[in-house]
Amino acid sequence: MSGPPAPAADQVTSRTWIAIAAAVLGVFMAVLDTQITNASLPEILGSLSASMEEGSWMSTTYLAAEVVAIPLTGVFLRVFGPRTFILGNTVLFLVFSTLCGMAWNLESMIVFRTLQGFFGGALIPTAMTLIIVSLPPGRRPMALAWLMLASTLAPTLGPTVGGILTEFYSWPWIFYINWLPGVLMLAGIAIGLDAQPKKFELLLKMDWLGIAGMIVGLGALIVFLEEGNRKDWFDSEFIRTTSFVAFAGILLWIGSQLLRPDPFVNVWLFGRRNFWVSSGVGAVAGLGLYGSTFVLPLFLAHIAGYNSRQIGETIMWMGLPQIIMTPVAAVLAKKIDNRVICSAGLLLFSVSCFMNAYMTADTGYDQLIASQIFRALGQPLILITLSNMAIHQIELANLSSASSLYNMTRVLGGAVGTALLSTAITMREHLHSEYLVEAVSLFSSATRERIAAITTMHMNNNGDIALATHQTMATLNGVVQREAFVMAYSDSFFLLGSMLLASVGLVWLADRIVAPGAKGKGNR
Incomplete structure (x- = not known):
C-alpha cells in the first residue's frame, strides 16, 4: 500500500494529515459501533419482538464480521488502491448502518449488522497502515497515539452515545449518527489521497482456500466465544460443533499461509520476537479494555440500578484523562525505552482493576472516579508503545500484514476477555451464593433478628402474616443474590488486574525500542 508521499525528512503535507485524520475518524466510528447497541438493547429488541438471548446475535455477528475483515484488508488495499478501497468501504459501511436503523425484524437486523461489521472492520488496520507508509518515522508516534486514542475511547463512549440518542430521539439514530463522521471521513480521504491503478489480476492469484478457512x-471462533457462556459451553451441541469448525478453519488458514510463497497475510511475522510480544501483550490489553467496559456497566446497571445516561456519566471519567495523556505518551515514547512506558501503563491499568476488586453494593459514581482515572492514564501508555513494537524493523512489504495481524489479535483478545469474564461471573456468583446461603443460618441470633425486623416492616405495609413471611424470604433471597453478584463482579476485576500485571514480564522479552524521532537515543 502507498499513501501520499512525504516530501522530505519530517516534512508532511497538509493533504497527508487530512487523509490520516479521516482514517482515524473511521476507526473511531467502526469501534464505537461495536458497543453502541449495548445500552439500547431493550428498546431495539422490543421494537423487533426479540428476546435478549436472540438479540445477543446483533453484537456477535458484528464482531465476527469485523475480525474476519481485518486480515483481508491488505488484499483489498493492493487490489483497489487505498483511495478507492477506503471510499467504497466507507460508503458501504454507511449504507448498512442506515439499513440497521430501518431493520424490520431480528433476521434483517442480524444480516445488516454483519455487513456493517465487515466493512467497519476493514477501517481499523487501514488507518494504521496508512500512518506507517505515509509518514516519516519521526512523525509516526503522535499519529499512532491518536489512532490508539480512537481505539480506546470509542468502546468507552459507545454505550453512552447509544443511551443518549435512544433516550432523547429513538434507537435507529444510533445507526444514523454514523453519517456525521462518515461524510467528514469521505471528504478527508477524497482530498488527501490520490487515485491509484487497480490490480484486479491479483484476485486470480489469491489463496481462496486459505481465505475461506480464515473466514x-x-x-x-467469535461465535464460540460470544455464545459459549449463554449455552453452557460444551454441554451444547451447537457450541461443540462451532469449536470444531473454528479449529478446522483456522488450521486450514494457518497451514495455507505457512506453505504458500505469497500468503495474503504473512503469519510468519509471529515468529519475530518483537511482533509476537507486542501481539500477545496487545491481546491482554484488549482483554482488559473490552473486559472492563463490559463488567463495569453491567455492575452499575444490575447492582447500582443506573440507567444508560448515569452509566455513561460514570465511565466518561476515562475520556478526558486519555485525551490529555495521549500526546504525553507519544512524546515519552520518543525519549524513553518503550518497555518502561508500557510496563508503567500496565501497572496503572492493573491497579485500577484491583481498586474495583473491592466494590460493594453501595459503590457508585464517586467511588469509581479514581479507578477510572488510573485506567485512562494507563491505556495510552500501553497501546502507543505496543504499536511501536509491532512495526519495529518490519519491512515495507510486510507492513499491511503486521497491521492486520496486530489489530486482529487485539480485537480477539477483547472477545476472549468478554467470554472469560461472563463465564467467571456466572461461576463465581453460584459459588458465592452457596457460601452466603450457608452463612445465613436460622441458628444465628443476628439472622433471626433481621428476619423479624423485615417481617414486621412488611406486616405494617399489608397486615397479612403469610404474605409478610413470603416477602421477607424473597427479600433475603434478593440480598443474598445481590451480594453474590457484587463479589463475582469484584472477582472478575481481580482476574483482569492479575492478567495485566502478569503481562509486564512478557513486555521485557522485547528489544529496547525508542520511537523514531528521538535525538541522541537509538534502538538495539
Whole structure:
C-alpha cells in the first residue's frame, strides 16, 4: 500500500494529515459501533419482538464480521488502491448502518449488522497502515497515539452515545449518527489521497482456500466465544460443533499461509520476537479494555440500578484523562525505552482493576472516579508503545500484514476477555451464593433478628402474616443474590488486574525500542 508521499525528512503535507485524520475518524466510528447497541438493547429488541438471548446475535455477528475483515484488508488495499478501497468501504459501511436503523425484524437486523461489521472492520488496520507508509518515522508516534486514542475511547463512549440518542430521539439514530463522521471521513480521504491503478489480476492469484478457512475459522471462533457462556459451553451441541469448525478453519488458514510463497497475510511475522510480544501483550490489553467496559456497566446497571445516561456519566471519567495523556505518551515514547512506558501503563491499568476488586453494593459514581482515572492514564501508555513494537524493523512489504495481524489479535483478545469474564461471573456468583446461603443460618441470633425486623416492616405495609413471611424470604433471597453478584463482579476485576500485571514480564522479552524521532537515543 502507498499513501501520499512525504516530501522530505519530517516534512508532511497538509493533504497527508487530512487523509490520516479521516482514517482515524473511521476507526473511531467502526469501534464505537461495536458497543453502541449495548445500552439500547431493550428498546431495539422490543421494537423487533426479540428476546435478549436472540438479540445477543446483533453484537456477535458484528464482531465476527469485523475480525474476519481485518486480515483481508491488505488484499483489498493492493487490489483497489487505498483511495478507492477506503471510499467504497466507507460508503458501504454507511449504507448498512442506515439499513440497521430501518431493520424490520431480528433476521434483517442480524444480516445488516454483519455487513456493517465487515466493512467497519476493514477501517481499523487501514488507518494504521496508512500512518506507517505515509509518514516519516519521526512523525509516526503522535499519529499512532491518536489512532490508539480512537481505539480506546470509542468502546468507552459507545454505550453512552447509544443511551443518549435512544433516550432523547429513538434507537435507529444510533445507526444514523454514523453519517456525521462518515461524510467528514469521505471528504478527508477524497482530498488527501490520490487515485491509484487497480490490480484486479491479483484476485486470480489469491489463496481462496486459505481465505475461506480464515473466514469460517475466525467467524466460528467469535461465535464460540460470544455464545459459549449463554449455552453452557460444551454441554451444547451447537457450541461443540462451532469449536470444531473454528479449529478446522483456522488450521486450514494457518497451514495455507505457512506453505504458500505469497500468503495474503504473512503469519510468519509471529515468529519475530518483537511482533509476537507486542501481539500477545496487545491481546491482554484488549482483554482488559473490552473486559472492563463490559463488567463495569453491567455492575452499575444490575447492582447500582443506573440507567444508560448515569452509566455513561460514570465511565466518561476515562475520556478526558486519555485525551490529555495521549500526546504525553507519544512524546515519552520518543525519549524513553518503550518497555518502561508500557510496563508503567500496565501497572496503572492493573491497579485500577484491583481498586474495583473491592466494590460493594453501595459503590457508585464517586467511588469509581479514581479507578477510572488510573485506567485512562494507563491505556495510552500501553497501546502507543505496543504499536511501536509491532512495526519495529518490519519491512515495507510486510507492513499491511503486521497491521492486520496486530489489530486482529487485539480485537480477539477483547472477545476472549468478554467470554472469560461472563463465564467467571456466572461461576463465581453460584459459588458465592452457596457460601452466603450457608452463612445465613436460622441458628444465628443476628439472622433471626433481621428476619423479624423485615417481617414486621412488611406486616405494617399489608397486615397479612403469610404474605409478610413470603416477602421477607424473597427479600433475603434478593440480598443474598445481590451480594453474590457484587463479589463475582469484584472477582472478575481481580482476574483482569492479575492478567495485566502478569503481562509486564512478557513486555521485557522485547528489544529496547525508542520511537523514531528521538535525538541522541537509538534502538538495539
